[in-house]
Structure formats: structure tokens, C-alpha cells
Amino acid sequence: MTPDVATPFPLLSLLLWLPLGGTLLCLLLRHSSNLCRWISLLTTLTVLVVALGMAVSSIGGSGWLFYEDAAWIEPFGIRYTLGMDGISLLLVLLTALLQVAAILISWRQKQRPALFYALVLVMETGIIGVFLSLDLILFYLFWELMLIPMFFLIGVWGHENRVYAAVKFFFFTLAGSLFLLLAIIWLYLLHGGQTGDYSFALDALRQTVLTPGQEMILYIGFMLAFIVKVPLFPFHTWLPDAHTEAPPAGSVDLAGLLLKTGVYGMIRFAFPLFPAAAQKSLPFLAILALVGIFYAAWIAYVQTDMKRVIAYSSVAHLGFVILGLAAWNQLAWEGSLLLMINHGITTGGLFVMIAMIQDRSGTRELGKLGGLWTVFPNLSAFFLLFCLSSLGLPGLANFAGEILVLLGAFKADPLWGGMAVAGVVFSAAYMLRVVQSALWGESKKLARNDDLAVREWLILVPLAALVVLLGVYPAPVLEFLREPVSLLLETGGMP
């Protein structure tokens, strides 16, 4: 594993630690909330610009686009290894983008603003770390680092039932992570025992010789953590609660980013480390995914809280993503990853907009909303666009990913693909129900009746533009995915 690109400047570390720097600044200057939000906005913007620059500079590149490796805790063979291929690059870009939106949507944060922004920034470091780490301990560190800020964001800044939701979120994910930690340590010991080289490097651990039984147990340990995070049916019940109670920025991060770390964990770690066990598990994954697609879509149809509808829709969409992974071919995987990114943007946009609607109408209850189009035509038009993308209208973002997943899944097993298509009808049912209750009908009593402000335009225009662009011309994204996906499928992913 020799990196092709030796960067003179540690760009990956810059990406990774910039947000944490912002956190420190926020905490130091916590008395001026105005300064804090500008610091956090500038930090997230800088990360976005750096990530964009890295993306532009690595168009057409192959192998690890960026790579860093340094000794860290040598007695245990723990290294500081970061690597970025096309997949991580796209996910980091998504993270950087959504974090800017998350900061902007919390611009008027009144309760303990400094701490709030600081936590959002810590989370950014955690998420980027997950997408970049190639050392299992480092990975686990960032994996847990994501958890803590989210716990506080929900528990402190959440809505009425926040403590229940925060604790539920914490325990579900923590329970999953513990198995991950145990599995990592066991794998480390097995590998060290075999080779004498005690290392947590992903590449080294892949060489470990395992009996089928060991492999399966370790695989399940890894997968439990990832499945809970995705979340796959039946481990999803933490998500609707967490979403409902989380503040807007928390919801954006949850749906847009945290869920994706689970999928990323599967393709980067679980599948390459335990390929035989992974192959055996594919039918089960497909079944869970299919059940999730229908089950979540059905439940979404009878929710009355807008956030819960979108939360369940995320479960259904992530079902498509996992189905694509289970299909195990290039087409479906490219589709899954594209869908993951597009879902992040679409759902991020939806949660941003729900916050705006709640700001104006004082409620998220579908029964109490109505006729928003009359009062807020611009806001409603954007909302409609994101809803249409979410229900899979061709030409918008989600469809591009979904259709590739379906094509790939159909190729793997016609039954999977054929059944999953039916999920699309149900998604139309619940999304149009939201649109109808919120936008159409007579307008109801509102707290404010001003249409979009400049700050809100700034959030929505880029997201909406991406929804259209990625729907019409996803080629650049697919270009980044092509090589890493084929490597992951064929050799387990090491350039």
C-alpha cells in the first residue's frame, strides 16, 4: 500500500482538524455569540472550499487521491493513517456542504450559542474523521466522537421529549459500537498472534487468516454497529425519535451525514475485512432492506409530524442503498453511493425547510398546517422541489441513484428489483400527503408571514441547484465513484 500521491502539505489533516480549531475558538470567545457564529460559518466555509479544491485537483486521479500516514501510539501499533479515494472525497464534500447549511439554519440560535456551534463543529471533525480513517482505532475514535455532540444537541437543544430521544439514540448506537470495539480488538489480537505484527491498519488486518466461524462472529460485530447507524429495519426506531426531537442542525446532520457513516463503514471495513461472511450475509441484508423499504414507507404514511414522515422516508431510502450493496455489482453500488449523496442533499434540504416552516407556523403537525403556498410562494416552491426529489421524480437527484440501484438489483435478482420498484409508489403516497397538508388548502393561522430571507435563499439555492444538477447530470459524481467501487468489489478496496 504505497500512496501514489505524496502531498507536501497535509491537506487531509487540515480538513480534519479545522473544525476542531473552530470549536476551540468558539469556546474561547463564548461570550460573543455573534463572533461565534461567524467563526463557525467561516470554519465550515473554509472546509468546504478546501474540499472543493481537493475535488477539482483530483479529477481524473486514481488510487488514493490523498494519503497521510504517521506513527501515533507505537506500542500498540496504532497509526494515524488517513486516506481519501473518490468515495471519501464525495462524502467529505457532502459533509462540508451540509455543515454550512446546518450553521446557517441555526443562525438565530439563542440558547447557549457558543456551545451549540462548538458541538456542531466537533461533529464535523468526527464525521470527516470517519470518512478518512484507515486505522481501526482511529476510525473507532471518530466513530464515537460523532456520538457525543449529537447526544448533547438532542438532549440540550431538542424539543419537548428530548431526553428520551437522546438517551434512546445514545444507547442504540452505543450498544452497536461496543460490539464493534470488541470485534476490532479481537481481530487485532488474532492478527498479531498470527504474524507477530500487532497493527490496527485496515490493510494489514485484511490479511488475517480466519476460520469461517471467527469471520462470521467478527463480521456480525462490525455490522451491528453499522446497521444500527444506517439504520436498517428493525434497528431503526431510534431515528424517528431522534429526528423529531433534534434541533434543525441536528436533523440535517443526522439524516444527511450520520446515517451515511454506517453505509461507509460497511463498504470500507466490514465487507473488505470479512469478504466470505459478507457474501453469505447478502440475502439477509437484501431482505432486511426490502422489508425496511415497505415497512418504513407504510409507517411514514400515517405520521402526523412532518419530521417523522421524513425520518421514516430516510429509513426507506437507506433501504434502497443497502439493497444496492446487497446486489453486489458495479451498477448497484454506484447507484447506492450516488443515492446516498443525493439523499443527503434532498433530505438535508427537507429538514432545513421544515425548520423554516416551523419558524413561521409554529408547528410541524400536518393537521395544523395548510395553504402555505398562498403566503410563502417561494418557500413552498423549494419545498415542493425537495419533496419531488424525495419521491423519486426523474430528472431530480434521488431518481438517478434509485434507478441505478434498481437496475443493479434487478440484475442480481429480478425479484429484489421488481419488489423494490413498488416502494416507489408508496413513497409518492406519503410525500404527496405531506405536500398536500402543508402547501395546499386554505391557509391557517401563522406566527409570521414573511417569505424567504436572504440567509434562507443562500441555504436553499445551492441545495436546490444540486438537486437538479445531480438529477440531470450525475456523471461527475459517477466518475469519482467508478474506480473505487470496482476496486472495493474486486479486491476489497485498496488501491
Place this chain on the structure above:
Amino acid sequence: MNPLLLFLIPILPLFGGVINVCFGSRLPHRLVSGLSVAAVSGSFLLATLLWPLGSGEGTRVVLFSWLKSAGFQADVGILFDPLAAVMTLMVTGVATLIHLYAAGYMAEDESPARFFALLNLFVFAMLCIVLADNLLFLFLGWEGVGFCSYGLIGFWYRNSKNASAGRKAFIVTRIGDLFFAIALLWLFSAFGTVMIEQINARVAELDPLLLTGLTLLLLGGACGKSAQLPLMSWLPDAMAGPTPVSALIHAATMVTAGVYLLCRMFPLVSLSPTGMAAIALVGALTALYAASCALAQREIKRVLAYSTMSQIGYMFLAVGVGTVSGAMFHLLTHAFFKALLFMGAGCVIHLAGGENDIYRMGGLKEKSPQVFWLFLVGILCLAGTPLTGGFFSKDAILLTAFAAGDGFYATLWGIGVLTAGLTSFYSFRLLYLVFFGTARQAGQGHAPSPLMLWTLPPLALLGLCTGLLNLPHLFGGHEWLTLWLGQPMAEMLPVGTEIGLLFLMLIFFVGGWVIAHVRYRTFPGDEQAGWRSFLLSGWQADRVYELILLRPYRAICRFCWQGGDKALIDGVMEGLARLCLHWGDYVRRLSNGQVAFYLQGFAWGLLLIVGWFLLASVK
């Protein structure tokens, strides 16, 4: 001519739509409508100019690759062949007239930008269906028209009934789309491509069973979009939209997309006898069902909606008996006269002061002879009056069905003839109730604007004369449309049989007319009871669907939520949590703060450990 110019045909309306979406609300009313009319008429002009590109094998051009991944490729590409050329010309032509009409009709509306943006986007999406060179791009248009239809049916969204009608249309047609999508996936896995030309060229390789499956799936998709049994119930409700929308989307273009799809994929469809029989059966049954419903409708637009459904049934029948040119012929004539009828109905509703119920109209002939004559032309075409466009196209289909010979197709032919009689009856019923007798409307109507009126004569002319497009040999014609489409000529029946059949048709036509004349020439009074209410409700289709589909669906949804998520999953999880709490509580009691108790524990522990070691050393 640069074939890339073909892309301007769909792009112009897209452009018009996007401009109106982004800036329309800040532009003056006239500019908004003017822009969208200009965009569509530009497309029409281009379609006329580029017509030669469509001849023979046609022209294929690609703009860029939309989706490309691991062996899958879907381009934004156009296949401009004879079939597409005919359809493009019709769509853009009719759309231009209807846009003009709409500029007059919506002159007073408060949000013209949204209306014209959606209307333009609709034309764009429809042209994608027509022109697409691959099924995925076609699917983009397919779903796109569905969305625009949704937005336009619910255009007056403040009344949530309208919005619900739009939602119903979207979801019911999407059930059809599901079948289409599966067909698409299947075709790709069979051929490794979604290009229409390549698929059609290679269909012979397929297993007959697979072919039948694919045909039935495509039929399912077509049924949704074209409101055929059993996915028909959305169309009558779709009349909640503004009248130009009904004329454009729910009469002339979108609802015929299903027929077009089957024609586009005809080389595939035609190889499956079972599939063809199914298509013909669905068509004939829908034709009869919808005609029977039209007998008892009270709202002028619902009569027309059911008649549209019925006429599309004829087109399906045509495809099913194997005559693409027959289907396209009827599609064209129907587009003209039905657009005419809907736009006439818009004028009628204005004249009657916003009244929809034909039992509360009457006497409008005196009020506006011009509208009467134009509407009469539409009615004559619809009823199949000899020598009008509708007569020739309907007759061609029935003749082919008769010529197919066997008992099954003969039965369908019989249904078709019977339906023709019903059609004649309900057409004239509509005419008499609206235009004859005494005026019964309450409101004071106003005359339609000149812009609205002057868009009707061209359609009337087209409706009357399109028969010439495919004039059969019996009448001295050369079946030009069939030649252009490169389809085989209709089988020649013996001239005697053909004339005999024509007379039979004539009898049914006259019969329907006479009965309508006797019953409705003078107003018979309100009629509602009994079998009429059954027909009025479309054979209670909505109630049946509510009972067998919607209620169970909602019950399942609620069960998954309350029973699955809340009771089962969260129940287990919270049960585990309580168990932990319980154990924790038990252990907590050990730390009771009494030093004596702790010491005791310490002593016992020590004893245990020492004992352990002792035992171990003994061994």
C-alpha cells in the same frame, strides 16, 4: 438541416417554463402568457420545418449522456422517426392552440406564472415521451407529465378537493408506472440496453413467455397513463383542473401517451399473441365501460372525460388487433375533436355563468350560435358521423377487428359497434341538453373572449378533415398515414362486406342519435334515480377501491406503526432497558452504607478466594 435542431423542439417549452418558474411572478400577465405561447409555437414551427428528418428510418441525435454506469447508458437522445414526427406535430400544434386559448381563459387568474410554467413544462415532458430514443429518457417524460398533470389538476389548490384530485391522478398513474418501470428493468437485464431501436430490432431473441410478461407490464404502464381499466378512476376527477388543462393533458396528449408507448414498442408487443389479446380486451372493455358511464354524467366535462376514456379504449383495441396506423389515426382525429370539445366546453361554462351541470344549462344555441356550430362539429366527429374524421378513424379500427376473424376478436368488434351506438347517443344527449330547450342556468354568463373563440375553428377544420389523412381505398384514398408510418396496409375485406359493415355502423349511429333526439330534444326534467346514479358514479369504482385497497392500506400502515414499531420493537427495547434498571436497582441495594455489611462481604469474598487457591494447590 442540422439534426441537433431537433433538441430545440422540447427545449423551447422547457426554457419558457423555467423562465416563468424563476421570474414569472414578477412579470406582467401578458408577458407570462405571451412567453409560453411563443415557446410552444416555436416548437411547432420547428417541428414543421424539421419534418423531412422524420421520413424513412428517421434521425437519431444525442445531446449528452444522462446516466452512464457499468454497461448501462441512457442518453438524452432523440429518435425522430415517422411515428414520432406525426406525434410531435400533433402535440406541438394542439398545444399551441390550447396555449393561445389559455391566454384568454386564464386572463383573470391571479397566478398565471404558475399556470403557464406548468403548462410549458408539461409540453416539454410530453415531447420527451414522444421523442426519446431510449426508455429511461421516455420514463423521465412519463413521470414529468404525471407531475405537471398533478400540479395543474390541483391548480386551484385552495379547495383541497382539487388538490386531492391531483394527488389521486398522480398516485393511480404511478401504480401503472410501476409496471412500466419493471418492464424497463427487465428489458435492460435481457438486452443490456434501453435503446428503443435496439430493443425493437432484437425482440425476436426473447423467450415467448418473457415477451408476454413484458407486453403485459407495458400494458399496465399504458393503462395507468391512459386511464384504462382498472386504473381509470382518476380521469373523471382530473376534470377539477382548469379547462385548457383538460383539453391539453386529459384529452389530446398525455392520456394518449399509453397508446403511443404501445405503438413505439409495437415490434415487441406484436410478438405476443396473449399480450395483444389482453390489450384489445382492455381497450374494448374500457370503451364500453366508459361509454356507459358517459350516458348518465351530469357535468359537461365529466361527460367528455368518460368519452375520452372510451375513445382511448378504441385506440387500445386498434393496437391489440395489430394496426398501429389505425391507433395513431384515431389518436390524431380524437386529439383534434376532443380538444375542440373541451375548449368548446370552456366557452359553454363561461356562457352559462360558471355552471357545470348540463341539466342546468340549455338554450345556449341562441346565446352564442358560433360556439354552437363549433361544438356541433366536435359532437359530430365524436359520434362518428359519416365522412367526419372520427368516422373514418373509428371505422378503420372496427374493420380491422372484424377482419381478424376469430370469435374473440369478433366479440370485441361487437362491443366496439355497440359502444359506437352509445357514443352517438351520449354525444347528442350532451348537445341537446346544453344548446337546446329553455335556458335553465341561474347565473348570468358572459361571452368567451375572442382569443378563446378564434382558436376553435382551426381545430374544427382539422377534426372534420383529418379523415383525408388516411382515407381508405373504398373512398378513393391511399391511406397516406399508413404509408408514412411504414405500416402494412389494412387487409382488404371484400367490398360487399365492407359496405355492409359501414351500413351497420350507420344504423348504430343513427339509432343513438334518434333516441337522444326523442328523449332530449326538449328538456325531460331532472333525472337521477336508480341505474343512473350507478353509472354516474362510474359503477361505484371509487367506493370499491376505497373498500378493497385504501382502507386495508391505511390499516396496514397503522398496524406497522402501532403494532410493529411502537409495541414490538420499542416494547422489546424498553423492556430490556427496564430489565437493566431492575437489576441495577437490585445491585444498588448492596451499597446500603453500613460498614458492618461491607465487612461481612469482604470477609466472605476473601474466604472464597483463599478457598479457591487452596483447592487449586491441592490438585
